Amino acid sequence: MDFMVFQYPMIxxxxxxxxxxxxxxxxxxAYGMALQWGVMNIINIAQGDLVILGGYIAYxxxxxxxxxxxxVIVSPFIMYFVGVGIYKLVINKVVDRxxxxxxxxxxxxxxxxxxxxxxxxGADVVLANSGYGTTxxxxxxxxxxxxxxxxxxxxxxxxxxxxxxxxxxKLGRAIRATAQNARAAKILGVDTEKVYAATFGINAALxxxxxxxxxxxxxxxxxxxxPYTIRSFMIVIVAGLGNLPGVAMSGMGLGVFEEFAxxxxxxxxxxxxxxxxxxxxxxxxxxxxxxxxxxxx
Amino acid sequence: xxxxLILYASILVFGLxxxxxxxxxxxxxxxxxxxxxxAVTWNIQGGEMGYNSFxxxxxxxxxxYLCASVQxxxxxxxxxxxxxxxxxxxxxxxxxxxQGMAAGxxxxxxxxxxxxxxxxxxxxxxRGHYFAICTLGLGVAAGxxxxxxxxxxxxxxFTTPPxxxxxxxxxxxxxxxxxxxxxxxxxxITIRGIYSTRFKLILNAIRDNEDKAEAxxxxxxxxxxxxxxxxxxxxxxxxxxxxxxxxxxxSTDVAFDGREMGVFMVLMAILGGKGTxxxxxxxxxxxxxxxxxFWTFFLGWQYVALGVLIVVIVIYFPEGIMGWLREKYPxxxxxxxxxxxxxxxxxxx
Numbered sequence: 319m320d321f322m323v324f325q326y327p328m329i330x331x332x333x334x335x336x337x338x339x340x341x342x343x344x345x346x347x348a349y350g351m352a353l354q355w356g357v358m359n360i361i362n363i364a365q366g367d368l369v370i371l372g373g374y375i376a377y378x379x380x381x382x383x384x385x386x387x388x389x390v391i392v393s394p395f396i397m398y399f400v401g402v403g404i405y406k407l408v409i410n411k412v413v414d415r416x417x418x419x420x421x422x423x424x425x426x427x428x429x430x431x432x433x434x435x436x437x438x439x440g441a442d443v444v445l446a447n448s449g450y451g452t453t454x455x456x457x458x459x460x461x462x463x464x465x466x467x468x469x470x471x472x473x474x475x476x477x478x479x480x481x482x483x484x485x486x487x488k489l490g491r492a493i494r495a496t497a498q499n500a501r502a503a504k505i506l507g508v509d510t511e512k513v514y515a516a517t518f519g520i521n522a523a524l525x526x527x528x529x530x531x532x533x534x535x536x537x538x539x540x541x542x543x544x545p546y547t548i549r550s551f552m553i554v555i556v557a558g559l560g561n562l563p564g565v566a567m568s569g570m571g572l573g574v575f576e577e578f579a580x581x582x583x584x585x586x587x588x589x590x591x592x593x594x595x596x597x598x599x600x601x602x603x604x605x606x607x608x609x610x611x612x613x614x615x
Numbered sequence: 616x617x618x619x620l621i622l623y624a625s626i627l628v629f630g631l632x633x634x635x636x637x638x639x640x641x642x643x644x645x646x647x648x649x650x651x652x653x654a655v656t657w658n659i660q661g662g663e664m665g666y667n668s669f670x671x672x673x674x675x676x677x678x679x680y681l682c683a684s685v686q687x688x689x690x691x692x693x694x695x696x697x698x699x700x701x702x703x704x705x706x707x708x709x710x711x712x713x714q715g716m717a718a719g720x721x722x723x724x725x726x727x728x729x730x731x732x733x734x735x736x737x738x739x740x741x742r743g744h745y746f747a748i749c750t751l752g753l754g755v756a757a758g759x760x761x762x763x764x765x766x767x768x769x770x771x772x773f774t775t776p777p778x779x780x781x782x783x784x785x786x787x788x789x790x791x792x793x794x795x796x797x798x799x800x801x802x803x804i805t806i807r808g809i810y811s812t813r814f815k816l817i818l819n820a821i822r823d824n825e826d827k828a829e830a831x832x833x834x835x836x837x838x839x840x841x842x843x844x845x846x847x848x849x850x851x852x853x854x855x856x857x858x859x860x861x862x863x864x865x866s867t868d869v870a871f872d873g874r875e876m877g878v879f880m881v882l883m884a885i886l887g888g889k890g891t892x893x894x895x896x897x898x899x900x901x902x903x904x905x906x907x908x909f910w911t912f913f914l915g916w917q918y919v920a921l922g923v924l925i926v927v928i929v930i931y932f933p934e935g936i937m938g939w940l941r942e943k944y945p946x947x948x949x950x951x952x953x954x955x956x957x958x959x960x961x962x963x964x
Contacts (some may be wrong), residue, residue, distance in 0.1 A: 327671040601737040
């Protein structure tokens with residue numbers, strides 16, 4: 319850990335660009351989490367495992383000779399039904415209960431998914447090779463794989479589509495109404511049960527997109543889910559529920575932070591620094607609020 | 616009172632005689648003792664105080680590493696020990712082993728308590744699910760970071776000193792069994808003592824409505840920190856014993872094992888019934904028997920079973936065994952039941 323940041327500006331640029339491209343993906347996952355948290359008041363610990371499952375769908379398409387980029391289209395369709403299935407089996411029984419119950423229940427789902435994926439796909443770190451090549455910038459000093467740029471562009475497109483869908487469509491309006499006041503929405507004829515199922519499905523589909531992109535750009539492994547959950551949770555609490563530009567910005571910020579932690583502290587401390595950052599952010603918010611005699615709600 | 620004395624005496628006698636009556640189950644019984652300690656101490660925050668922590672694993676793992684490091688570091692250079700792996704370059708004499716173990720357990724209990732006191736003020740200011748996620752993050756971060764520190768073995772793991780060659784083949788199991796059994800007795804006595812004082816009422820007041828408790832003039836933060844420190848003390852102790860028992864410490868699979876121990880302790884307390892003295896003990900026993908049965912007969916599917924078990928317990932059985940008993944036999948728990956009311960309820964069903 320020396321002063322690489324100042325001595326070699328190229329490393330700084332590399333880390334920033336990597337971090338921003340990575341952060342866009344995090345923001346996509348966090349958007350799904352913010353959606354279900356805002357609508358159903360559920361914190362889904364299995365979020366990261368849904369991401370990894372989506373990644374395995376793309377990876378399997380790659381194994382069977384289909385270009386993994388098509389996973390971006392296929393995996394959300396499959397994941398939507400997985401999400402609705404999880405909702406029907408588990409989440410609808412914990413939706414109106416204590417938040418801790420839902421955390422624990424989704425923790426159970428997370429362990430279950432982790433192990434099932436371990437059985438089904440093996441415990442190897444895998445990667446779907448997209449064959450997109452690399453881009454060299456600044457006299458070959460900065461190396462950007464094209465797949466990373468592709469993934470960032472695709473996630474921005476999906477995020478924009480989703481925002482428009484939530485604003486314009488009937489279901490989107492129903493979801494927003496339920497998030498504002500579930501009881502009033504019910505009185506006005508919104509089938510909240512269906513809205514909840516659809517919200518969870520959309521969240522899972524977003525995870526599917528993100529997972530497919532992660533399997534192209536980075537690596538996937540059955541046990542790598544929890545860090546994605548923690549990252550998206552962190553992004554949501556920094557940005558606040560329903561603050562989309564905030565989610566995008568804090569996602570990119572987290573990505574850059576992670577890349578720098580990776581360069582400066584070493585790869586073995588990367589995940590640890592993410593979790594530590596979560597603790598620090600929560601403690602910082604707690605002290606800031608406690609001056610006004612309030613607490614995080 | 617008399618009845619209670621007989622109960623406690625019989626449990627004590629059973630506990631003391633168990634390793635000689637069931638010699639084949641010594642290790643399982645020691646693990647059971649550790650699990651009960653973890654469940655009972657989790658219950659102090661989770662059940663009585665309403666602060667659902669996933670992070671008590673932090674103190675458990677800390678205790679495990681500290682106990683082993685002190686035991687080695689008192690007599691040999693620690694870095695060379697971990698570098699050599701388990702190749703026994705250095706051998707503890709019996710007196711060194713026991714002295715080291717005693718000092719290690721003392722450190723393993725005291726340092727996590729201090730750590731809990733230091734971080735308590737910051738962490739316990741969070742409430743509800745923020746506290747849960749923050750402590751989850753703490754536990755995982757500790758595991759990841761300790762997996763990168765060279766002197767305690769990094770990702771390669773840390774072999775704890777092997778048991779010295781004294782007292783025959785059975786001595787190791789008996790030693791660790793009695794260590795964990797006495798730790799269990801100590802924690803039970805302490806917690807039972809705590810639960811019979813005003814302290815428990817304060818914790819329950821914090822659980823039921825923290826703002827009102829504060830408005831009544833209770834320094835809630837002080838009591839929350841003390842409650843967490845009590846948990847940390849026994850978690851550290853349990854971790855130290857478990858480290859010696861397992862004989863090998865890995866950062867994420869043994870010490871800071873949030874995926875197993877960290878969830879087990881929550882699950883056991885919920886299975887038995889949060890917020891009762893006996894609930895976590897019953898829950899831990901039932902859970903351990905179930906787990907061992909499953910681990911033996913369905914090897915490989917244990918985590919699938921664990922995931923399903925968590926979901927099922929949380930959804931269908933959130934009150935736990937004690938809660939169920941309480942609903943069925945309210946008289947036994949000192950509640951006054953109106954017969955007519957009860958009949959009306961039965962008819963309603």
